[in-house]
Amino acid sequence: MTILVLGAGGQVGASLRWRALARGQGVVGLNHAELDITDAAIVRRTIADLRPAIVINCAAYTAVDKAEAEPELAMAINGTGAGNVALACGLAAVPLIHLSTDYVFDGTAQGPYGEDAATGPTTVYGRTKLAGEKAVYDAWGKHIILRTAWVFGAMGENFVKTMLRLGASGSTNLKVVDDQVGGPTPADAIADACLDIAAHVARSDIVPWGTYHFAGAPAVTWFGFARAILAHYPDLVIAPCTTDAFPRPARRPANSVLDCTRIRAAFGISQPDWGPYLAQLLRDLGETGSHDGKGVS
Numbered sequence: 001m002t003i004l005v006l007g008a009g010g011q012v013g014a015s016l017r018w019r020a021l022a023r024g025q026g027v028v029g030l031n032h033a034e035l036d037i038t039d040a041a042i043v044r045r046t047i048a049d050l051r052p053a054i055v056i057n058c059a060a061y062t063a064v065d066k067a068e069a070e071p072e073l074a075m076a077i078n079g080t081g082a083g084n085v086a087l088a089c090g091l092a093a094v095p096l097i098h099l100s101t102d103y104v105f106d107g108t109a110q111g112p113y114g115e116d117a118a119t120g121p122t123t124v125y126g127r128t129k130l131a132g133e134k135a136v137y138d139a140w141g142k143h144i145i146l147r148t149a150w151v152f153g154a155m156g157e158n159f160v161k162t163m164l165r166l167g168a169s170g171s172t173n174l175k176v177v178d179d180q181v182g183g184p185t186p187a188d189a190i191a192d193a194c195l196d197i198a199a200h201v202a203r204s205d206i207v208p209w210g211t212y213h214f215a216g217a218p219a220v221t222w223f224g225f226a227r228a229i230l231a232h233y234p235d236l237v238i239a240p241c242t243t244d245a246f247p248r249p250a251r252r253p254a255n256s257v258l259d260c261t262r263i264r265a266a267f268g269i270s271q272p273d274w275g276p277y278l279a280q281l282l283r284d285l286g287e288t289g290s291h292d293g294k295g296v297s
């Protein structure tokens with residue numbers, strides 16, 4: 001069977017390609033230049049021609065702050081584009097895994113968000129991703145919407161790389177937000193979760209289609225995550241600060257913690273411990289520190 005990955009040049013898309021190849025899994029990955037999901041006709045033709053066993057859509061407009069100034073473009077990709085993919089999958093009768101985000105929630109809940117919690121995005125990015133979920137839901141029943149959060153990996157830009165740049169720049173003082181909490185999620189673990197779901201879909205007549213949450217554990221604040229990332233920069237003083245002290249065009253959810261019990265019950269997929277993945281990424285990036293992610297706030 002062949003898996004088609006859209007948005008294959010991004011963090012999760014690139015991991016998917018590598019992890020699929022490592023499993024000996026047939027995979028075709030198309031990046032933005034190779035397939036633009038806003039072009040409905042080309043999306044339809046590509047999926048009809050390739051006839052993959054499943055499509056995994058990682059293509060998205062993910063520049064959260066920039067989206068506030070580009071709402072039409074963000075909606076064209078995250079909303080209409082996601083719908084184009086789902087419609088094309090429906091026409092070709094190909095199951096779809098579509099990635100989404102904690103930003104569909106307003107972040108004010110006291111505990112972890114379950115899949116059925118009320119949505120209420122407060123940013124352009126969140127609204128467009130929610131529109132994408134609805135478009136997928138309306139277009140094609142054989143879908144899995146996988147909401148994740150705080151993605152990090154070897155490809156692309158992410159918080160880990162930003163912190164490492166700051167660590168290496170010789171800064172001695174760093175303030176990091178300590179009133180937003182979430183589950184850092186390795187791109188490789190998301191890729192493995194998608195591949196496990198794809199394998200389940202391939203071998204089983206009964207698939208619990210629908211929306212699932214998948215994020216790393218334990219939950220931590222950005223400050224706590226930064227301390228884990230920069231554990232081997234002893235001269236760097238990292239101080240906690242509030243969201244208000246660090247204003248951004250798009251306000252971040254205070255609570256991004258996703259309840260991941262449903263995906264475990266349905267597919268046997270557990271939350272990944274982000275510590276060992278972070279340690280591996282630091283080694284891959286040539287960072288010398290070795291830690292297990294423990295001892296963070």
Ligand SMILES: NC(=O)c1ccc[n+]([C@@H]2O[C@H](COP(=O)([O-])OP(=O)(O)OC[C@H]3O[C@@H](n4cnc5c(N)ncnc54)[C@H](OP(=O)(O)O)[C@@H]3O)[C@@H](O)[C@H]2O)c1
Pocket residue numbers: 006007008009010011012013031032033035036037038057058059060061062077081099100101102129147148149150151152156157
């Ligand atoms: N990053 C996070 O922290 C995070 C958190 C929660 C959920 N998610 C979700 O997880 C998924 C994967 O995220 P990621 O971190 O892998 O994002 P990413 O690294 O930004 O990758 C997204 C990819 O989509 C491509 N793309 C953009 N517009 C496209 C279009 N019109 N047609 C085809 N491809 C297009 C981008 O290519 P160009 O760069 O060339 O435009 C990029 O390679 C997304 O659905 C995202 O919303 C991410």
